[in-house]
Structure formats: C-alpha cells, structure tokens
Amino acid sequence: MQFSQQQKDKYLLVSVSGRLDASWAEHFLDTFREYVRQGQHHILLDAKEMTYLSSAGIRALVQVSKIITTVKGSFQILEANSFVIKTLTMTGFQSWLIAALPADLPVEEAKVFDKQNEGYESYLLDNSASLTLSIPAEWKPWKPVTKEGMVKLCFDHDVFSLGIGMPDQAGENSELLFGEFLSVAGNVVYQPPREADNPDFLLAEKDYVPEMQCIQALYCKGNMSHLMRFAPTDRKRYFGIGELVEKVLSETKSQMTAFVMLAEVDGLVGSTLIKSPGTLKEEQVISFPELKEWLSFCGERVHSRHQALLFGVAIKNTNGQKPLLLQASKLNKNLFLHVHAAVFPYQPIESGIINMKETIKKILNGPSPLALYHLIEDSRPATGLGESAFVRGVCWFAPLKNFRGGSLWE
Numbered sequence: 001m002q003f004s005q006q007q008k009d010k011y012l013l014v015s016v017s018g019r020l021d022a023s024w025a026e027h028f029l030d031t032f033r034e035y036v037r038q039g040q041h042h043i044l045l046d047a048k049e050m051t052y053l054s055s056a057g058i059r060a061l062v063q064v065s066k067i068i069t070t071v072k073g074s075f076q077i078l079e080a081n082s083f084v085i086k087t088l089t090m091t092g093f094q095s096w097l098i099a100a101l102p103a104d105l106p107v108e109e110a111k112v113f114d115k116q117n118e119g120y121e122s123y124l125l126d127n128s129a130s131l132t133l134s135i136p137a138e139w140k141p142w143k144p145v146t147k148e149g150m151v152k153l154c155f156d157h158d159v160f161s162l163g164i165g166m167p168d169q170a171g172e173n174s175e176l177l178f179g180e181f182l183s184v185a186g187n188v189v190y191q192p193p194r195e196a197d198n199p200d201f202l203l204a205e206k207d208y209v210p211e212m213q214c215i216q217a218l219y220c221k222g223n224m225s226h227l228m229r230f231a232p233t234d235r236k237r238y239f240g241i242g243e244l245v246e247k248v249l250s251e252t253k254s255q256m257t258a259f260v261m262l263a264e265v266d267g268l269v270g271s272t273l274i275k276s277p278g279t280l281k282e283e284q285v286i287s288f289p290e291l292k293e294w295l296s297f298c299g300e301r302v303h304s305r306h307q308a309l310l311f312g313v314a315i316k317n318t319n320g321q322k323p324l325l326l327q328a329s330k331l332n333k334n335l336f337l338h339v340h341a342a343v344f345p346y347q348p349i350e351s352g353i354i355n356m357k358e359t360i361k362k363i364l365n366g367p368s369p370l371a372l373y374h375l376i377e378d379s380r381p382a383t384g385l386g387e388s389a390f391v392r393g394v395c396w397f398a399p400l401k402n403f404r405g406g407s408l409w410e
Contacts, residue, residue, distance in 0.1 A: 012040040017049035020057030041073030048079035129225035130401040139215040165214035175278030182340040189342040191372035199369040224396040231392040238266035242332035254399035261310040263393025267301025270373030312339030330379040
C-alpha cells in the first residue's frame with residue numbers, strides 16, 4: 001500500500017493505493033495515527049486507487065474514525081470504487097462516503113501552521129484573569145521536617161500548585177511518604193518517594209476536593225488569561241522549556257507567570273525525590289555522591305514521544321534577588337523556574353481553543369501516569385543534557401499579579 005498526502009486548508013487529503021487487508025491494516029492505522037499526532041484532525045481519504053477492503057481494513061478505518069472523533073475532527077472517504085462502496089454500505093459505514101471533494105474546499109495548499117509566527121498560535125481568553133501566588137510551606141534542603149513546617153492544603157478547581165507533600169491520611173510512618181507533586185485544576189499527581197513506584201493521583205470528583213500535607217508548596221489560585229499552541233516548523237523541530245517560558249512572559253507582558261502545559265515530549269531532563277525528607281533527624285549538607293541516595297537523576301533525555309502535563313512558576317528578575325523555591329536558569333538569562341512534569345502515554349488533543357479543565361480531566365481519566373519529574377537543567381559543557389524540550393502542545397497561562405503573605409524573595 002502506498003500513501004501520498006496534500007494539505008488543503010484545514011484538510012489533509014490522503015490518497016492510498018493498494019489493498020487494505022490484514023497485511024496492511026496495522027501500517028495503515030499507524031500512518032493515520034501519526035497524521036493526527038502531527039495535528040491533522042480533518043482528513044479526507046481518497047480511495048479511488050484502493051483495490052480491496054477486508055474486515056481487517058474496516059476495523060482499521062473504525063479505529064481511525066474513533067481517534068479523530070476524540071479530537072472533534074472529521075473523517076470522510078471520497079471517490080471509492082464500487083467494491084469499496086458496497087462493502088462499506090453493507091457493513092453500515094456509508095456515512096463516511098462522499099462522492100467528491102467538498103465544493104468549498106480550496107484548491108491551493110494551506111499555509112503552514114506556523115510559517116508566520118515561528119511555531120506559535122496565541123489566544124486571549126480573559127484579559128482580566130490573573131493568579132495569586134502564595135508560599136504556604138517552604139522547606140529547604142536538607143533540614144529536618146517539623147510539625148510547624150507542615151501545612152494542610154486543599155486543591156480546589158481554581159488551584160494550581162507544585163511542591164513536596166503526601167496525601168492527607170491517617171496512619172503511622174507518615175514521615176516516610178513526603179514526595180513531589182503537581183496539582184492542576186483540582187487534580188493531583190503525586191510521586192511516592194520510592195524509586196520503583198509509579199505516581200499516584202487524586203482526582204476531583206463531585207464534592208471531593210484532594211488534600212495534601214505539604215512541607216513545600218508554590219500555590220496559585222485564580223484563572224488563566226491566555227492559551228498558546230506550538231508546533232514544529234521547517235526550521236524548528238522542538239521547543240526548549242526556557243524558550244516557551246520566555247514566550248509566555250512576553251505574551252502576558254509580565255515579569256511573573258504561572259502556566260499549565262500539555263505537550264508531546266522531545267526529551268525530559270529532571271530528577272525525582274526517592275527518599276522522604278521526613279526521615280531527616282538533623283540538618284545536613286548532602287552533596288554528591290550521597291545525593292544519589294535522595295534524588296534520582298535521569299542519565300539521558302527521557303520519555304520521547306510520550307505526553308507530559310506540566311505546572312510551573314517563572315519569574316524574570318533583574319534586581320539581583322532570588323525568589324523563594326525557584327532556581328536560576330543557567331541557560332536562560334535572568335530567568336527563575338520551578339516546574340514539575342507528570343508523564344503519560346501519548347493521547348491526541350483537540351486543536352484550536354480548548355477548555356483546560358475538560359482536557360486535563362480527559363488525560364487524567366485515561367492511562368495512568370508513568371513518572372513525575374522536577375525539571376532541571378544540565379549545563380555541563382559537552383556532556384550536559386541541556387533542558388527539557390517539547391515537540392508540540394498547548395499551554396494555558398496567566399500573569400502573577402498578586403502575592404499573598406510574607407515575602408517572595410529569600
């Protein structure tokens with residue numbers, strides 16, 4: 001089976017030739033999955049040179065239709081021969097069939113998604129929206145955890161947060177359970193501090209609001225003002241986290257921002273807490289190689305082609321002060337960041353302006369998370385891994401216009 005494709009406005013016109021049978025069904029399905037992954041959500045299948053269609057081929061077409069339906073796209077078949085038309089009609093799938101190209105379909109090729117804007121599309125959601133940042137818990141490595149340093153936090157639908165904590169629960173040995181987490185719109189992904197464990201999660205359902213006992217937290221409350229999408233160009237294959245954050249700050253015209261991102265991973269660079277800070281009995285200075293008993297560092301860029309859900313806080317600072325719980329970027333001048341990323345199997349997401357809460361809920365109700373990382377930079381000359389980068393995705397963000405309680409600076 002051979003494929004050729006042509007972009008026409010929002011549609012991808014795919015011409016196939018050959019037999020769509022058991023021998024080719026999986027290849028056909030994989031090819032169309034990749035089209036959807038690349039952001040093609042409206043597909044026309046030109047079947048005039050499809051010589052045969054079996055039940056295995058119909059099953060592949062059904063899967064393609066389901067995938068496209070999940071992203072609210074469209075899938076139709078045109079110029080099929082009499083055998084294919086009869087097969088689809090008798091099996092109840094005649095609704096896919098159209099006789100020819102839609103009359104309103106432009107003949108000229110569409111412009112590349114990002115030719116005019118370096119890979120970005122930006123939308124203003126609510127010009128008045130903003131977020132309030134507070135730091136209710138600010139444990140610093142490597143001090144003992146005290147009861148006074150623990151804070152119970154609730155993660156309602158308008159809360160976005162990251163830090164170190166444990167699910168609010170009764171029981172002994174709770175000091176062993178402090179691990180990293182992120183919270184987006186009332187949903188929490190939590191990494192138990194054990195190297196072999198997968199992340200756990202707490203989802204907001206009906207009247208249930210997730211709660212955590214936290215020793216460290218950046219806690220944002222409010223609504224997102226902007227949405228930004230990004231995708232590869234002929235000149236750019238991926239987007240570094242620093243570049244994306246700089247773009248977010250530019251869009252908000254602010255020195256401080258918080259953001260939620262859902263994106264296909266090019267490669268993550270990060271660490272994971274594998275030993276609970278609650279086990280510390282006294283303040284310690286922990287350096288390499290003892291640090292490996294507490295943190296697991298990825299030795300290479302990881303989770304390519306998976307999907308990551310991120311929450312982060314970023315500050316562009318030129319006054320020489322260091323903000324609490326944020327690290328200075330070594331690769332992006334005057335930028336301070338704290339970002340957590342939960343990794344999931346890839347799922348396609350809708351194009352255009354999409355609702356954040358509905359989209360995140362869909363992701364969290366799918367396959368379970370695979371990992372959770374505190375994103376870091378590896379700036380070692382020659383051998384360094386650099387920073388985390390992403391292929392395409394969507395980012396919701398807002399300026400941090402208010403700070404509640406205490407001081408933002410160390």
